Amino acid sequence: MTVPGYIRTAPRLKARRAAALPDRIARSAAAPAGESADEIRQWIGRRRAQASFAVDRIPFEALEDWSFAPETGNLAHRSGRFFTVEGLHAAIGEHPERTEWHQPVIVQSEVGILGILAREFDGVLHFLMQAKMEPGNPGLLQLSPTVQATYSNYTKVHKGVAVRYLEYFTDPSRGRVLADVLQSEHGAWFHRKRNRNMIVETSGPVPEHEDFRWLTLRQIHQLLRHDNTVNMDARSVLAALPVRGAPHALHSDTELLSWLALHRAAIPIRSERIPLAGVAGWTRGASSIDHDDDRYFRTVAVSVRASNREVGHWTQPLIEPRGQGVVAFVTRTFAGVPHVLARARAEGGSTEVELGPTVQCQPRSHAHLPVAERPPFLDLVTTAPPSRVRYSALHSEEGGRFLNSVSRYLVVAADEGDAPLDAPPGFCWVSRDQLAALTRYSHYVNVQARTLLLCLNSLDDYA
């Protein structure tokens, strides 16, 4: 077509997919052993010892700058930023399957950045990981992304020091983006929360800092075998690394997306925020908000003192689950291709049904139910013989919002008797590579499934 006045410019086009990247990632996962996991854990321990940290439970009235609003009872910071604890009227599904309940919920509509900086050393991709304190973490310090910045952080609402290395994630000219997607977080505790998960590769020199270390993917995979060592944000971001995908699976990609669309249509999430004071079935005490039957979680407050964080002292609310969780994928390998049994998961605070683990629950909160109503496959994964357990470790959720929120993460091999090819309603066999491909898009793979995906990827080293 000839257009009058058309200036012929010939920009260079780019390949839509970076074909070499999965191989580079595989090389990093198979890199020669450098420092061992124990040595890296010792470094985290030294960082913990060199700074002085103290996290103490306090009554709500000792919170500084946080208070319950007189009209709504919502717990908010005086700046109006960070997050609030409000009420949720959760409603899921269509009549007659519709279920409804009330609960407290964390509202944080700001989108933060969880960013990991990558760089090649001697031809092998390394990732700049941080030993970072979060008040709710077991052990306080865990291996974290290079940058964990709320919008308040990087707009300096809390008047702290600048976030180190943030410029790599806010200025695209400083590197090459390997992955970048808004990912949902815990729909059971957050109202529509999501963070921007980024991996950026740089080729230039990067200033060093004693709280940060360059690790290969192999080292990170080895650290994942240890309890409460790699934090949730790091697990979520690393799950977005592209893998070489097997082109075949039990179901085509279209069939998988169709199965998800069916569940999204059948189980719409219609939850609404309500005042925290109006939440039925929960009671606010001097130092906690509790479920009247002691189930699910409580809302508490802590005082934090730290010498090496952006600010040295603060107080904040945290959500504390009542008991340890179980999060598991049941796996089978079909014609050489590893698959997981994913579940279509609707949570009160989520936007849409997402793909979740086979099992994701807090057994203590289900103990009062008749056996038939307990989560499917829970017994299978918690009583599997050791020969079936391909992965098992404890991991905690975001230590900036959750106190001692620990779950046992499991990958359990099954057979036709335990987990038939013809999956039960609400479940679908998804190849590991299909799951990985969906992490490029928002609201497809939930945060617990992303941790398990990273665990699955780590198993390749041990195959």
Next chain:
Amino acid sequence: MTVPGYIRTAPRLKARRAAALPDRIARSAAAPAGESADEIRQWIGRRRAQASFAVDRIPFEALEDWSFAPETGNLAHRSGRFFTVEGLHAAIGEHPERTEWHQPVIVQSEVGILGILAREFDGVLHFLMQAKMEPGNPGLLQLSPTVQATYSNYTKVHKGVAVRYLEYFTDPSRGRVLADVLQSEHGAWFHRKRNRNMIVETSGPVPEHEDFRWLTLRQIHQLLRHDNTVNMDARSVLAALPVRGAPHALHSDTELLSWLALHRAAIPIRSERIPLAGVAGWTRGASSIDHDDDRYFRTVAVSVRASNREVGHWTQPLIEPRGQGVVAFVTRTFAGVPHVLARARAEGGSTEVELGPTVQCQPRSHAHLPVAERPPFLDLVTTAPPSRVRYSALHSEEGGRFLNSVSRYLVVAADEGDAPLDAPPGFCWVSRDQLAALTRYSHYVNVQARTLLLCLNSLDDYA
């Protein structure tokens, strides 16, 4: 790995992508001419004449089974189903860019099915299209999907007759799914509305009906050249047909997703439903709810009489825009690959920022603004010389919810002077095939951009 008790089953895996499908779709788009567009339009005209339709504006008090709730002022059906007209406190973006306003909004959290049945005849894919009346459509009857069923429809809340051909979309064993995704609809008028867009191919015999016809994609493309002929639901569903994708583009897929993630993080949508009675700046009269400066849209009520629909008579509210819209993609071809200038679009009722057209506005509602604040590229697309206008037709939005909601849809070729390679803030050059690939996922390509994508695809016939 050997697992005790493991039963070796060898299921056949499937190719994750249906490699042959884009070619089959291209064949349907290039099929030998059958009935002409004029002949098909005459058939629609005969269907219009043979049924007797009447749509009349009525005052709100003449609505049957619909009423304003005493406490909230929300307009709702007595069954609690279908949809409601409520208030929206829209809030978009972060301080200091945050903007807020009040407006009425349609709330419909049910997810309906928009389904098109496909079948090969003589080796060419055909699509079963319906001549369907919707009260808000200009001309009342338009070419529509095989099935347009709200959840209320197919659970029979309105006690009407069964939805014809619905079984192909609810029973997977009856065909093969070619596309299936929940797609968002107009974020300016709906609160988080989405429908399930499905294309299902069958190989068996399909009963005929006088309101339905099998058309090739070529015939549908030709009908798209005519004003107000192919309805919004059909356009949205057909945009999901997979195309052969050029493997190169100005930006890699990761760069494009990263650009979108940046805008999603910077412009969170924090809108909340409020009572319709509490909407500031709008006034409810006897037969309409109007903006106090006569901008944007009004809410009205109609009475409908029809002899060939699921029910013969009903009344309902509709949203009526104030004036014709302009929806346009500015296009350029780089190294042989067609690109569109997409805009990151945040709308009050949407879940996330989505990719939208270069221009999407109602000029009348912007006429009071200084020139510098009017939509970018609006002048370019409305004053382009005919040689630059590759596509131009009027299309209306969903006639079941919107009354005479007509926009001029345009595809306008541009050059470096009009639309530089270095896109202005908020805009990004996206290849047509990148846009098409994103229609597989929810909340990525908005409804107006999906119509334009189908229009772009239709241009291949004329290249």
